[in-house]
Amino acid sequence: MALAARIKFGTDGWRGVIADDFTYANVARVGAAIAASLHDPRRSGLAPYREWGVPCRPAAAGLIVGYDTRFLSAEFARHLGRAVAEAGIPVQVTDGPVPTPAVSAAVVKRGLAGGAMITASHNPPQWSGVKFKPEYGGSATAEITALIESHLPPHAPEIGDPPVEAVAIKEEYLARLRDAVDLRELARAPLYVVVDAMYGSAQGYLASLLRAVRIPHLAVRSTVDPLFGGKKPEPLPENVVPLKAVIRSLRARARGRIVVGLITDGDGDRAAAMDERGQFLDTHRTAALLVWHLSQHRNLDGMILKSFALTDMIGKLADHVGVPWREIQVGFKWAVEDLVTGKAAFAGEESGGYGYAWHLPERDGVLSNLLLLELVAATGKPLGALVEELFELVGPHHYARRDLALPTRLEVMERLAAAPPERLAGQRVVKVETLDGLKLRLDRGWVLFRASGTEPILRLYCEMDSPAAVQLVLGEAERLARGGLL
Known part of the structure; x- marks a missing residue:
């Protein structure tokens, strides 16, 4: 070139x-x-x-x-x-x-x-x-x-x-994390932590903090592998199969402790989790649990920012606790102003990036994982039970994403914006939103079409009230994107 x-x-x-x-x-x-x-x-x-x-x-x-x-x-x-x-x-x-x-x-x-x-x-x-x-x-x-x-x-x-x-900056960063979370309080909880760094550059950081306060833990994919084990270092279900296998093998070894799986991405600024049964907590459930924890145990004070592609659960939780919230475009650069100036206390995005005004105006996957541990320690409940309680409060929310390699992705977006459908997968399109991409609000949820800003990919995001509805809508959305007739 x-x-x-x-x-x-x-x-x-x-x-x-x-x-x-x-x-x-x-x-x-x-x-x-x-x-x-x-x-x-x-x-x-x-x-x-x-x-x-x-x-x-x-x-x-x-x-x-x-x-x-x-x-x-x-x-x-x-x-x-x-x-x-x-x-x-x-x-x-x-x-x-x-x-x-x-x-x-x-x-x-x-x-x-x-x-x-x-x-x-x-x-x-x-x-x-x-x-x-x-x-x-x-x-x-x-x-x-x-x-x-x-x-x-x-x-x-x-x-x-x-x-x-x-x-060397590792120790000064770890010191900042120790100031943000009371690790000794975590050590009093019956935790067993499995840390999955996905071969990325956050490897060793969580383990160092857990080791210092003697929290039982196991680190997986915590070596340098430029090929990332043949997977993208992104916290998606298909990329965390090794973590699931490890957690499911730990039931006897954990000896009654609450097993928590923690995940960071390739450069450690994103987070996701896995519950005690080896069920993946996608970035939407992770974000919602973090907001719930901050509001219940951290005296959350300030506006919540959520990216256009992030779950509706955030807005529902914010309304429930009486905290203002606002949607922003995809990309953390749209969150930094309100985090820097103190107008917002928390910002979250679909990719698993969560930032906190009292820490840095930056996504931090390591801190986010520590806050999930803090939530488990504060409630004494495993992540799976906490998700169930979350759904009791805001209703069931299920999500999936498809990435389509489409060289004509920009042309597809222009076509859809010019003539959005009135129905999709048997549901009415009740509203069209264009803050970043094209979001179709349906009777039971939403689907978002958005061209990636970093890869030649058209992303389809979908949240519905059941897994079956998600897959049905995504299938029809893909046909629509590829030019098929509905």
Whole structure:
């Protein structure tokens, strides 16, 4: 691919296929653009600095670069770091793979001008990417990434051998987590935890915290495997079969303790869970349980943000406890303003990213898992029983997603937006919503059509009152997307 190929930041950073468009040359171009954006005097006029009260730190405050466990991630991180350092900006590169929220936490604690993370998050193993984290330690806004893109050079810059410092940030991030959750209180509960890092860069973090307070636990898929065991490192049912097998084999070994399965994705900013029977708790049930826990045991004070693709349970729970809530577009960059300014206390998205204003304006899968443990400890009930109680309160909600590899996904979206159906799978379309994609509100739930911002995929999201209804609606939605007649 030509060096002048277009580089575009999507919902959370720029991503590409390794050795195709994600090359050393293009990584250097992104590094040079980040450096130029930090030097650009227009930066101080952007909304986070002009309106949110975020201090605009000078480029001389420095940049930190972290990386995940993907192929060549360490080498790409150092290459990007050298491209930034070439512009005279002090650069630190982590001494090993780290979760994305650890980089964000380091930006805030160390008073840096920003951070970059080499990761493609949940994407397949052949992908890599670059996420940028400004001074506030969260997803970059669209105007910040637009400023970076405006400085992209047409060719890879010449890079000498500028100094780049290797740093360890694991312990300072763990200390932040220990401040957020009372681990000794968790240790008093009869827990047995199975931690599934999905071969990602959060491996060892939860285990370290649990080990320190002697909570019985077992770590699975906690080694470096750039191929992620042949699966996408995304918390979906088909990708967590090994965890299910382990949990189902633990009944005797747990000796009456409550078994909890905790999952983080490829770069540790997403979370999901599995109950004591090996039943997967999708990101919607996980989000709802977190909101329920925060409202019941954490004195949740502030608005709740939910992405357009996230469960209706969030709004119902917020209404139940009298907390305001609002839907936002998909992508955590749409949540950071209200988290930074304190207007919102919690933000959640369908992909499993949950952020907390009192911690970081950033998705944090490790903290989210700790809060699930906190919920189990506070109630003395396993996750399966808690989901049943949740359904008693807000009604049954079942969800599934299909990802369609459609080269014409943008044309499909235009066709559907121009002529949405009046009925789908035997249900009336009672409302059409277009905040992000096309959501059809049906008699018994909803289905959302949305083109991915990071992959050439059309995503179909569906929530209904029964698993059978979900599959029926998704099947008809796929036929509609592919041009079939209903």
